[in-house]
Amino acid sequence: MRAAVFAVMALVGLNTASDALADGDATRGAQYYRACVACHALEPGLHLSGPSLGNVFERKTGTAEGFVRYSPGLKAAGFSWNAAALDGWLKEPAAMIPDTYMVFQGIDDPQARADLNAFLEIAGKPGGGEKAVADGLIPAEYLRAGAPEPISDASPEIRIAAIRHCGDSYFIKTEDGQETPYWEKNIRLKIDSVETGPPEGVAVILGAGMAGDRFSVVFSSLADLESLVEEKC
Structure with a gap:
C-alpha cells in the first residue's frame, strides 16, 4: 500500500x-x-x-x-x-x-x-x-563509464595460485611463484560475476589505491571465494 x-x-x-x-x-x-x-x-x-x-x-x-x-x-x-x-x-x-x-x-x-x-x-x-x-x-x-576492465586474461603475477588466512594475515601466492603476506584489513574479498570478472575457479589480486598497501582479491562467485580461501598457518 x-x-x-x-x-x-x-x-x-x-x-x-x-x-x-x-x-x-x-x-x-x-x-x-x-x-x-x-x-x-x-x-x-x-x-x-x-x-x-x-x-x-x-x-x-x-x-x-x-x-x-x-x-x-x-x-x-x-x-x-x-x-x-x-x-x-x-x-x-x-x-x-x-x-x-x-x-x-x-x-x-x-x-x-x-x-x-x-x-x-x-x-x-x-x-x-x-x-x-x-x-x-x-x-x-x-x-562503459566506471566498469572495470575485464580480467579474464590476467597475467601470472596477479593470478592467484593459493590463498590462505592465518591469524590477522592473508598469504597470497600468485602463479609466478611469489607468496606475499598481507594484513587482513588491507585485503578486500570481492565478487565480479559478470563478464568483467575472472574465469570460474580463478581469483585475481588487484591494487586498490591508497598508499599502495591495499588490494582487492576478486573471485567469479561466492562458491569460488569459499573454496579458494584456506584457513591454514
Whole structure:
C-alpha cells in the first residue's frame, strides 16, 4: 500500500511537471551528464552501482534487465521514464520515491535539468549511446563509464595460485611463484560475476589505491571465494 501511495504521488507530480518543462540543450546536458558516469553506464545491460541508462527512455521503472537492487517503491511505482518523469526525478529523487536507494540529492536549476533531460532523450534510446558519441556529445569511454576492465586474461603475477588466512594475515601466492603476506584489513574479498570478472575457479589480486598497501582479491562467485580461501598457518 505504501508503495502504491508513492506511485500515485509521483504520477501527480509528473503531470504537473510536464506543463512546465523548459527547452533543453543536449550539448550542455552532456556536460552535466559527467556527474552520472560514476554510477551509470550507457551500454545496455552493463550495470554499475546504479542500473544502465542504455534504453532508459520510456523504460518502466524498476525493470532494467539484470539489475536487482531497486528499492521496493521504485519497483512498484509503475510509470515510465519520459521527459516529465526524468525532470521530477532529477529535481529530487527522494521526493518522488521516498525509499529510493539513490543517494543523488537532485538538481534545483530547471534549465540544467532540461539540458540533462535533452541529452538523456538522445542517449537513453536504443542506439543512443553510440549516437551521442558519434555526434561528439560524449567520449566513447562514457558508454562503459566506471566498469572495470575485464580480467579474464590476467597475467601470472596477479593470478592467484593459493590463498590462505592465518591469524590477522592473508598469504597470497600468485602463479609466478611469489607468496606475499598481507594484513587482513588491507585485503578486500570481492565478487565480479559478470563478464568483467575472472574465469570460474580463478581469483585475481588487484591494487586498490591508497598508499599502495591495499588490494582487492576478486573471485567469479561466492562458491569460488569459499573454496579458494584456506584457513591454514
